[in-house]
Amino acid sequence: MTGAAAVAPAVVSCERKASGPDLSIAKDLAFRTDGTFTLLQFTDTHYITGDPRSARALDCVKEALEAVKPDLVIHTGDILFGKPDLDSAREILQPLSDSGIPWAVALGNHDSQFGSTREAVFKLIRAMPGNVNLPPKDGVYGCSNDVITLSGAKGVERVFYLFDSMDAVVLKGEEDIHCYDYIRHNQIAWYRSLSEKFKADNNGTPVPSLAFFHIPLCELQEALSAGVQPLCGNNGEPPCPSRLNSGLFAQFREMGDVQAIVTGHDHDCDYVLQYGGIYFIYGRFSGGDTIYNHLGPQGYIPSDGPTAPGTVSGCRVFKFREGTEGFETCVRLQGGQIQQLLGLKNHQIKRL
Ligand SMILES: [Fe+2]
Numbered sequence: 001m002t003g004a005a006a007v008a009p010a011v012v013s014c015e016r017k018a019s020g021p022d023l024s025i026a027k028d029l030a031f032r033t034d035g036t037f038t039l040l041q042f043t044d045t046h047y048i049t050g051d052p053r054s055a056r057a058l059d060c061v062k063e064a065l066e067a068v069k070p071d072l073v074i075h076t077g078d079i080l081f082g083k084p085d086l087d088s089a090r091e092i093l094q095p096l097s098d099s100g101i102p103w104a105v106a107l108g109n110h111d112s113q114f115g116s117t118r119e120a121v122f123k124l125i126r127a128m129p130g131n132v133n134l135p136p137k138d139g140v141y142g143c144s145n146d147v148i149t150l151s152g153a154k155g156v157e158r159v160f161y162l163f164d165s166m167d168a169v170v171l172k173g174e175e176d177i178h179c180y181d182y183i184r185h186n187q188i189a190w191y192r193s194l195s196e197k198f199k200a201d202n203n204g205t206p207v208p209s210l211a212f213f214h215i216p217l218c219e220l221q222e223a224l225s226a227g228v229q230p231l232c233g234n235n236g237e238p239p240c241p242s243r244l245n246s247g248l249f250a251q252f253r254e255m256g257d258v259q260a261i262v263t264g265h266d267h268d269c270d271y272v273l274q275y276g277g278i279y280f281i282y283g284r285f286s287g288g289d290t291i292y293n294h295l296g297p298q299g300y301i302p303s304d305g306p307t308a309p310g311t312v313s314g315c316r317v318f319k320f321r322e323g324t325e326g327f328e329t330c331v332r333l334q335g336g337q338i339q340q341l342l343g344l345k346n347h348q349i350k351r352l
Contacts, residue, residue, distance in 0.1 A: 021139070021193040026146040027102055027132040028156075029072060035322040037150055039160070040070035041212070042315050043264030043283035044108065046291040047092035048082035054092075056288035060313040060334045062095045064286075067336060068317055072148065073101055074162065076264040076283055077108025077214035079125075081290050085114035086124050097129040104133050106162040107144045108214040108264065109180060113167065118143050133162075141184035142166050147194055152322040159198055159207050159257065163187055165215040169242075179243040180215050188251050195255040206257035208325070210318070216263040216280065218245040223275035232340045233282065233331070236268025236300035252278060259326070260344070262316075267293045268300060270316070270331055272342060279344055284314035284331045297333060312337075 031037045042064070045057040065073070073096050080088035089111070096103040105125055112118035119136065122143040126133050136143045142164025150158040166181035198207040220239045252258035253276065260279040270284040285293050292306040301308035314333040326345035330338050
């Protein structure tokens with residue numbers, strides 16, 4: 001089976017009155033005394049409270065937190081996948097709260113499809129201990145648009161941008177467009193304002209950044225169509241971005257700070273690919289069998305069904321070192337196996 005879970009007809013409205021960009025920083029974090037910083041990414045837990053098919057997701061989250069002991073956790077969405085939706089979100093995120101580690105979410109397309117509004121789900125998440133997301137910003141589309149900084153002795157060394165890639169969108173006209181939503185211009189304006197501020201504070205040099213959101217960009221599809229191969233990892237299905245390209249990738253290149261775009265959404269992919277000077281990185285599916293998934297310890301497992309026996313959930317880990325360019329990343333499977341260990345540096349620009 002291919003393709004991320006079907007586009008839902010629901011259109012979510014989180015548009016607010018514009019009143020200038022809100023440049024509040026959700027959290028400023030520091031390197032450890034040994035100069036390292038570890039970020040753990042979960043994605044697509046698709047949790048349904050009370051559903052035994054979700055047990056694997058909860059075990060995956062608990063085990064990874066205990067084993068990796070990260071300094072920050074980011075969940076890139078599709079946290080839940082059924083009713084009761086607020087209980088589902090609360091239960092799968094509770095281990096993050098219990099860990100005492102700061103954590104944030106970038107909501108996925110399914111997170112507001114089971115009764116509660118996107119804002120209600122986000123409000124519940126924000127109220128949980130340890131969560132660092134800020135309230136939705138006036139004039140910025142969506143809910144989970146946030147920025148987290150990582151500072152060393154000389155100031156901000158890394159910026160983590162979180163965008164809300166929302167759900168589905170319908171544009172009415174002579175030819176209706178119905179597709180996954182796209183990053184809106186006011187989200188891009190918010191990002192640019194922050195990026196410029198960090199650059200100015202860094203003596204005119206862009207601060208290396210990573211962008212986290214749920215739905216990948218059109219440029220990933222373009223890269224694969226052009227024959228670009230992943231550097232490593234599983235490529236079990238085509239990416240399912242929005243049909244509409246609002247230019248976020250171009251803005252990342254113009255600003256020169258975002259080194260990697262980190263997403264979820266396509267459960268049978270966990271690869272790393274470089275295109276146009278930016279790394280496209282999939283998280284590792286962290287859910288159970290409430291939704292399609294076919295990644296085993298040795299890769300994609302063909303199956304006629306929505307799930308394949310022998311699949312293994314996991315997470316992705318990023319490590320940053322103070323005063324050092326780039327970062328390391330790997331996939332950690334439930335049970336402890338490490339795959340795709342990569343050291344990625346900045347300034348390896350491949351021309352389009
Ligand atoms: Fe998903």
